[in-house]
Amino acid sequence: MRVNSEILAALSEATPGLRRYARALGAGAAAAVADGLTQSALQSVGARLFARELRPAGPEEARLEAYIAVTALAARKLVDAPPPGPRHPAIVHGLAALPFEERAVLLLISLEGFGYDATARIVGAPRESVLAWLRRARQALASDAGAPAEMTETTDAPRAHPQAPHLRVVK
Template identity: 55%
Template sequence: MSRKAEILEGLGGIVPALRRYSRALAAGAGHALADDLVQGALQSVGARIRAKELRPADLAEARIEAYAALTAMAAKRLGPASRPAPRHPPIVHALAELPFDDRAALLLVSLEGLGYDSAARILATPREALLSRLMRARAALALDGLHSPDVGARRPVSHLRVVK
């Protein structure tokens, strides 16, 4: 098997990760749209590899290209009408409220576990801009109370009592 065929076959193995990222990036817009984004990204990368426009040295390089293609397609297709239904959990609504670039940066680093340099490459932005987007996204989610340790916990008991 040629190296190109090996990489194309290996791209099939990253479909679950791409689906996870796509569904989170679409923030409740629907599984059909998320799956269309994954399929389009894989077709785009596969076509570029076959046309020799893209020559990834290994599967990791092809994976970065697939994430980049998916993110670019999502940026074009997701709009204000792509909002989560009321039945979705609060985190999905909070993600949907984030600007697209901040959401993509947060998901690439936090959900997909990519490093800052890889995430910056996928988003075609300098590392410093990526870090700024991450800070804004994390701050926005913290303001929503999604990451505070006392979410769902009981209020601390007051030791003061009213004496009559």
């Protein structure tokens, strides 16, 4: 049975972004493993497409499935990834220090440009959890950079979720 060529073309076009996302999930330290993850994810999606287990409505949904596959694989394979080298920028070191969920959510939204709903679908978590992880990730990276992480007290609305202090030894 033939797989829709439009879907396959979309996956092919998404490959550079998938590779970038996988490399960032590995925090720049495991390039070969990240490329392997990307290839395995694409092969998995291709095989499921052929077996008709996967019937995406369109190219964008196929792209989403590829990101879901990469994220699921990375959650298992990048647990023991080595830390980034000294030549990597500070943002990569901060990224490597984040928990996997926060790192994935931050990268999907900030680097890959997904919306909150799509990100929730990719990581398989409710939208509220995605927002919480995003908040913590940005706060942790801001703390690493020494920037102020709290909103000014002039905001009138009370905080729905008060931020816990993130204390981190950086040197």
